[in-house]
Amino acid sequence: MLYLTRKAEFSASHYYHNPKFTPEENRRIFGKCNNPNGHGHNYTLEVTVKGEVDPRSGFVVDLKQLKEILNREVLDVMDHRFLNKEVPEFAERIPTTENLAISIWQRLATKLKAAQLHRVRVYETPDLFVDFYGEE
Amino acid sequence: MKAYLTRRYMFSASHRLHSEEMSAQENLVTYGKCNNPYGHGHNYALEVTVSGEVDQQTGMVCNLVDLDNFVHSEIVERFDENNLNVLPEFLEYVPTTENLSAVIYKILQQGFHKAHLEKVRLEETMMNSFEYAGDAETRC
Numbered sequence: 274m275l276y277l278t279r280k281a282e283f284s285a286s287h288y289y290h291n292p293k294f295t296p297e298e299n300r301r302i303f304g305k306c307n308n309p310n311g312h313g314h315n316y317t318l319e320v321t322v323k324g325e326v327d328p329r330s331g332f333v334v335d336l337k338q339l340k341e342i343l344n345r346e347v348l349d350v351m352d353h354r355f356l357n358k359e360v361p362e363f364a365e366r367i368p369t370t371e372n373l374a375i376s377i378w379q380r381l382a383t384k385l386k387a388a389q390l391h392r393v394r395v396y397e398t399p400d401l402f403v404d405f406y407g408e409e
Numbered sequence: 410m411k412a413y414l415t416r417r418y419m420f421s422a423s424h425r426l427h428s429e430e431m432s433a434q435e436n437l438v439t440y441g442k443c444n445n446p447y448g449h450g451h452n453y454a455l456e457v458t459v460s461g462e463v464d465q466q467t468g469m470v471c472n473l474v475d476l477d478n479f480v481h482s483e484i485v486e487r488f489d490e491n492n493l494n495v496l497p498e499f500l501e502y503v504p505t506t507e508n509l510s511a512v513i514y515k516i517l518q519q520g521f522h523k524a525h526l527e528k529v530r531l532e533e534t535m536m537n538s539f540e541y542a543g544d545a546e547t548r549c
Contacts, residue, residue: 291466302467304474367468371412375463400417401473404458409411 276391277333278321281343283352286313287368290357311355316373317396318347320381322388334388346380370397374405382407413527414470415458418480420489423450424504448492453506454532455484457517459524471524479521484513506533510541518543 288311289303299307306312320343324333350360356368362379366372374395382390396402426443427436436444443449457480461470487496493504502508510531517526528542540547 289468293466302472369463369468371414371463371470372468374412375410402415403470404413404415405410406413 274323275326275333276321276323277336277339277388278319279336279339279343281318281320281348282315283318283348284313284315285351285354285356286311287356287363288312289367289369291367311357314397316351318343318377319392319394319396320377320390321392321394322385323391324388327387334385338387339385342381342384346384347377350380370395370401370403371405373397374403378405378407410463411460412463412470413458413460414473414476414524415456416473416476416480418455418457418485419452420455420485421450421452422488422491422493423448424493424499425449426503426505428503448494451533453488453509455480455513456530456532458527458530459521460527461524475523476521479517483516483520487516506531506537506539507541510539514541514543 287306288308289306290299290309291302294302320339322334322339326333354360356363356373358364360368360376362376363372366376374393377395378390378393381393390407393405394402424443425445425448426440427446428439431439457476459471459476463470488509493499493509496504498512499508510529513531514526514529517529528540528545528547530538530540532538
């Protein structure tokens, strides 16, 4: 088994708000992230796939295909977007880094054919990241 | 759904690697420049990884403010701008980064209960880092 990681970057804005909470609760739990006008991050995404090395090509996965899937399923949808308003799953789900990692996993898992998705890592800032390995 | 959250912190501290159980010559051979009696310092980077189910209401494994408050008050404040050798936890143990990782893991394990502690990773310099997860295996 061999693991391959592809990195990508995207910039997006978001805010944290749960309509079931009172305004006071939202402010207490989410702090500055509750500002309804949003704020932004430069996200770094690391997608790790795993598989056996194909004896003919020497690849675990065709990087060109992986890049195309990443661009289509994630970057085109999220880069330079307001996540709460423009990415459908975040109309209901709070776009925390945890939920972003889960969402990116769900967008990619079924699209990858040759290799199996192993891990999605999302850096919100250089000092904060979340790993998701699918449902355990 | 279970996710793993990692937060990175910085602190600077000095230490000297020297074991009372070794002769002066053995210490020098084992620890080299790190055995300099006056000590030396590092900018440590600490990564704390916690895990848990993502709360449906908040979208979080745990509130970062809680983790930051705990790590700042119990770990960063304790070690930052300090000499590790004079701290009680290193009176009997050599303050290698291996031992410092284990000490930090124990502080978190005993005091932070808002999420499950997965591991700590400590960079002594940009060139070497150490991971400790207690009795568990670390996940890559």
